[in-house]
Structure formats: structure tokens, C-alpha cells
Amino acid sequence: xxxxxxxEIDSLETLPLRSKILxxxxxxxxxxxxxxxxxxxxxxxxxYNEKIVGIISLFSIDEMDNISTxxxxxxxxxxxHDFQNRGLGSxxxxxxxxxxxxxxxxxxxxxxxxxxxxxxxxHGFRRSSExxxxxxxxxxxxxxxxxxxxx
Numbered sequence: 001x002x003x004x005x006x007x008e009i010d011s012l013e014t015l016p017l018r019s020k021i022l023x024x025x026x027x028x029x030x031x032x033x034x035x036x037x038x039x040x041x042x043x044x045x046x047x048y049n050e051k052i053v054g055i056i057s058l059f060s061i062d063e064m065d066n067i068s069t070x071x072x073x074x075x076x077x078x079x080x081h082d083f084q085n086r087g088l089g090s091x092x093x094x095x096x097x098x099x100x101x102x103x104x105x106x107x108x109x110x111x112x113x114x115x116x117x118x119x120x121x122x123h124g125f126r127r128s129s130e131x132x133x134x135x136x137x138x139x140x141x142x143x144x145x146x147x148x149x150x151x
Contacts, residue, residue: 006092021081043056054092093123
């Protein structure tokens with residue numbers, strides 16, 4: 001996509017799009033994720049004319065087991081309405097996966113909204129759970145992508 005740059009951003013810079021796109025305009029303070037400020041967390045922003053129009057976050061720690069050396073959780077992939085369906089989500093996801101795999105071979109996972117499953121499947125992710133409901137957000141399924149070369 002022309003005139004788009006992908007850069008690391010602070011977790012606080014993700015909040016406006018998380019609120020607008022993922023949380024139905026909930027207050028910004030309710031859009032924080034656990035581990036947003038952890039030293040191993042990565043937040044990427046897609047910039048268009050210096051404005052953040054897309055975001056994605058990656059976490060090395062997950063809520064289930066508290067430490068995961070090779071597992072990376074993808075959360076909060078969101079694209080501003082005016083930039084959706086133009087390949088920006090694919091650009092952000094691919095950039096995030098490449099950045100991590102330059103450092104280590106990883107196993108990626110996410111809780112995907114049902115309507116986003118085909119997007120993740122197009123990037124090699126596979127469903128790894130039955131459908132479940134996240135209260136106030138909607139139906140999801142866990143999806144995973146194994147990039148570990150030694151398996």
C-alpha cells in the first residue's frame with residue numbers, strides 16, 4: 001500500500017483504534033490489554049501521513065501460563081474504517097511475523113473473531129479450538145501458526 005509505513009509504537013498509541021474498531025468506542029482506559037507495558041511486548045502502527053491507521057500487538061507472555069519463550073500472542077489487530085479491505089491488515093500481520101522470526105522461530109496464536117477467521121487462514125493460521133464467546137465482544141476461535149523450523 002502506497003504511503004504507508006510500519007513502525008513500532010507505544011501501547012498507549014494503540015488505544016484510540018482499539019476503542020474505535022475493537023471495543024465499540026469504549027473509553028480508552030478500558031482498552032488496555034494485560035502485558036501492554038511488558039518489556040517483551042511489541043506494538044506496531046501503520047502510519048499514513050503521520051496518522052496511525054492500523055495497529056497490531058504481540059505479546060511473549062500470555063495469561064494462561066505467565067511465560068512463554070517461543071509463543072507469541074497476537075492481539076488487537078485493527079484497521080481504521082477508511083483503510084479496511086486494502087491489504088493493510090495483511091501488511092501489518094506479515095510485518096509482525098517477519099520481525100519476530102528474524103529473532104526466533106515462533107509459534108503464534110490469537111483469539112480471532114469468527115468473521116476474521118478466513119483472514120488468518122489466508123496467512124497460514126489454523127483453528128486450534130472450538131468456537132467460544134468473549135463477553136461483550138462476540139464469538140471467537142483460537143487460531144495458531146507454527147513457524148518453528150525445528151519441529
